[in-house]
Amino acid sequence: MISRSDIKIMVLDDEPALLKLIQSYLEDEGFQVYLFSDASDCLEKVKKICPHLIILDLVMPALSGLAFLKKLREEDKELPVIILSAFTGDLTQDEMEAIRHYRVRDIISKSLDIKDSSFRIQKVLRDHYDF
Numbered sequence: 001m002i003s004r005s006d007i008k009i010m011v012l013d014d015e016p017a018l019l020k021l022i023q024s025y026l027e028d029e030g031f032q033v034y035l036f037s038d039a040s041d042c043l044e045k046v047k048k049i050c051p052h053l054i055i056l057d058l059v060m061p062a063l064s065g066l067a068f069l070k071k072l073r074e075e076d077k078e079l080p081v082i083i084l085s086a087f088t089g090d091l092t093q094d095e096m097e098a099i100r101h102y103r104v105r106d107i108i109s110k111s112l113d114i115k116d117s118s119f120r121i122q123k124v125l126r127d128h129y130d131f
Contacts, residue, residue, distance in 0.1 A: 001130045004030040008049055009121075012036045012056040012068070013084060018110065022055070022084075025114060026121075039063035043071055046079075053125060055082045055108070058095065066095065069102040077103070080128045082121065086110040 009031050011022050019035045026033045034049055036042035039060050046054075054072070058065035069081065081104050085091070091099070091107075099107070105124040108117050125131050 004131065007053070007125060007131065008032045008034065008051045010034045010036060010042060010046070010049060010051040010054045012039060012042045012054065012060070014057065014060050029118065039065070039068040043068060046072065046076070051079065052129060053080045053082065053121070055084050057084050066098050069098070069104070073102050080105045080124050082124060083107040084110055
């Protein structure tokens, strides 16, 4: 059984203020949090950090969230991923198909309803790990 304080979560987004907000929230919940604003840098660190969960934005400069997912799944087919999006209702059919194909566990709105987001993040972790 894994303890909450052992759980490592990588968060990838290009908005510094949002990253800090998510970090504060997740650390208050007792998780270890690693922040990234560059998808390529985040991808390089996955093997070193060995996260239990990745939360990522779809719209990123340079390497998009979907391109990140494709590369991640070439290396790790099971690592839980949650999409963080400002436009959850505006995802295209192609984006939704890619999200299903890459086995994304959930999509969370950037509006960050803390109670709902906490429930959904913990559900993904509980479903994948004995936590």
